[in-house]
Amino acid sequence: MSNRDINTLLAKIQEQYLEDVKIVGEKAQTALLVEPQRLLDILEFLKTSESYQCNMLRNLTAVDYLEYIEVVYHLYSLSLRQAITVKTRCSMEDLQVPSATSIWPSANFQEREIYDLLGVKFTGHPDLRRILLRDEFEGHPLRKTYQAGNTGEKEVKSLC
Amino acid sequence: MLKTETFTLNMGPQHPSTHGVLQVVLELDGETVVQAIPNMGYLHRGIEKLAESRTYAQFIPYTDRLDYVSSMGNNLGYCQTVEKMIGVTVPERAEYLRIIMTELNRIASHLIFMGSLAIDLGASTGMMFGFRSRERILDLFDMVCGARQTYTYIRFGGVSADIPAEFIPALERFLTDFPAMLDEYHRLLTGNEILYHRLKNTGVISAQRAVEIGLTGPALRASGVDYDIRKVEPYGIYDRFDFNVPLGQVGDCWDRYIIRMEEMKQSADIVAQALSQMPEGTIMASVPKVLKPPAGEVYHSIENPRGELGYYIVSDGGVNPYRLHVRRPSFINLQVLNETCQGLLIGDVVAILATLDSLMGEVDC
């Protein structure tokens, strides 16, 4: 699958959804940037439409960019053997993204992980609890603003 | 008025067959499982956070500690992802060495799978046999990189050291012995009627459901979905080798077991091919000591023994990754546990856990 093919495919989607979709990045890093409110429509479209058939959600993660958190969906089509990256952004004030669990059940644990470590709330998720950290844990460690407490390194210094 | 109710059984985090520190909260109706909810995080070390304070090269030893029975694969995935960012071509010999090591590691990992499945089903001799053969592979790794589990062997632009002179004869000896070993396991375990009836038609996952729930690796292929990244998106030099991707039909525990047994054979085949094709030459491309990949992001995935191991790295142009996410196959495969176990018995939960082959070091990250 060459980059050009993906780009034309992405361009097609953009035409269809116009202002809600932008194409970001270049070359192998091209991705669709989607407004959170239209996210589910577009994901559903990518899954069901003939020319995309993204039946597999390979990877779901999020990145903290200080002003906003970007949720990244790496989609893959098993039949067409092509990969598409979809991104959505939510601002720090309103950390809410619709959950993709209804489209791909595999988002379940991954969304819980993002909720746990970055604090993004996925609306419509069936069971949004912390997954790796204990329930009473405070804060979200993967945020850039998170202050790590006592690490191994500090302990060493105090020993010497 | 008599009334029956379900009861909750905490299987784990200290339990002989949850492969580490997984806790499965079982809701039982007698022996029948109503719900099996996996509860993880007992081994969470915050490796993704650690990555943000380490340089790119310094993170390689940490990847060893994700899926600690197939560390070569972890090294390979991470190094290839970073190589993709900085655009380095790896010398031929190093590529072959990488293939040999990762495939040997796949065999070692599947031997552990076989052993742990055997002991989970009560046949401890199978486990001892599996670990015994794995020892041969670990000795080979020990010879090459001086470690038995946490190799840190594969580096950006190549591998850390060329193979010593005694390696190739030892590897050849192993490759000649291996079919006989495999045959022994088949006679001890595969032919056993009890094992067959324990695994056959338990924990069936349909192909459609397997894709939806995000299964990858042997667990997905057992359901009949042909998705092996080595074949569909060959990374490294996998397109030069001739090997089969074994597929299952039903997607039950038996298929997941048989497929892994078959994969071991294929991996041994790949190693033999790579050994005969391997050229002489350098083993390391020139890579800057202080690595500063250009700002951007990359997602790259490889086929690890447990499934699709993906690395998503965001770089801001600095010496440390801005964000590093690992798509851990064990973690995502574990989602299927609950729905597969429902309606089965306690003994089946153990069999399903063993055939999903989740490793807690990787699940908890």
Added chain:
Amino acid sequence: MVGKGLLEGMRVTLKAFFNKKETLQYPEIKLTMPERFRGGELELDNKKCIACGLCARACPNHVIELTTGTDEQKKRHLTSYIYHSGLCLYCNYCIEACPTNAICWDKNYENSRFFKDELDVDCLAIAKQKSAEIIDAAPANQTNAKQEDAFSKEGEG
């Protein structure tokens, strides 16, 4: 026939029953570690060390803690070198980083300790002690040799 596989399995275990055993009687017999073995504690050669600190910088886990000073000839030398083996990942990065090959593994894998503090190894002190022993041992050898010489002469006489 049902049960054939069971009998086959029993044949395998019976064969193993009479086969050679694989166990190594550990404390009596020890495995020789391969040449590249990474393990044990760091061994410092303080004569080779140029106190550049590259090993400490290469370490992913801040295992090596060293301080340097300068002597009369404005030459940097080590004043302390502490290796926290409890934190070590055994990744070999420090040894690869060293420009003068001043550090290596001592390859002693029996490094369990009773207390956590004992995991912090003062490599510099050990190195100094070792070189002192060598200096002590050298004259002693010479005297021994002389005595032996004397013995042999007496024997001849």
Added chain:
Amino acid sequence: MQEITGLFNIAEILRGILGRFLPDPQLVDICMSLINIGAIFTIISLTAVVLVYAERKVSAFMQRRSGPNRVGPGGTLQTVADMVKLMAKEDIMPAGADRWMWMLAPILLFIPAAAVFVVFPFDNKVIFADLNIGVFYFIAMSSQSVLPFLMAGWASNNKYSLVGGMRTVAQMLSYEVPMVLSILGIVMLAGSMRMSTIVAAQQHTWFILLQPIAFVVYVITATAEINRAPFDLVEGESEIVAGPFTEYTGMRWALFFLAEYANLLAVSVIATTLFLGGWNGPWLPGWVWFFLKVGGMVFLFMWFRWTFPRLRIDQLMSFGWKVLLPLALLNIIVTGIGMYIYEFFS
């Protein structure tokens, strides 16, 4: 010179010696009974020591390990060391346990395991109580061990234990039936339930040759009765940790262990007595033959354990009721017809 080496003669000599010191023959009898009881308990406790060692060696050898070899010559005192360790261990009772039931369970389990030994013919005329219902007594006593398992499972206040206890009841009750039926064929052939008569009837042909199906059924059900792999669901450690024993420590746990190995010996002895001709055999003294055969049976059970995976509970039940029971019934019918034909012609 078989007469001197026979165990019975030793007993006779002992009786003679006692007779010289004690005036009343009744007192001699009482003394002899006490000696017999002592002998049985010695056998049971020695059995546990020897069998645990044997099991560890067998398992090790089958897995290409060398097994215990540190304590004593060749590791023979390993079990003794383990026993000492177990005695020194703290006795922990789980919170919320049913105190009396919890404490009684291991003892109650041990009693039937020891009591069955009185009917075992170790050699010609060497039998503590040659009951005319010996086989029946064995079956009755050995099925008593269901209850202590359930008691331990219930009283431990632990769900693993409870599940294990429930499994025991299901497993032991359903395998009791085919086991009894498989033994029934022997009783029909011998025409007696007296152990010594059954052994004597095998002077020329062992019953294993006449009753091969019954032997297979017996071995399978016996494995299930003593909860050993592939039927160790009761304590299947990868599923329910240790079943009813999960909460037991120290000597209490050791009692369970002891009973387990006493049971292993018991079923091997029964197999020897009923199918393998007991003490019958050429050249060697009877008791040597007896222990050789028992040793062979024990090895067979150990061999099973270290080769096979475990069954699942539903497979276990359906195998017991749908395969073994019809097989055992069929065996009885065939035996009956065979006996009828035999009598008709002779």
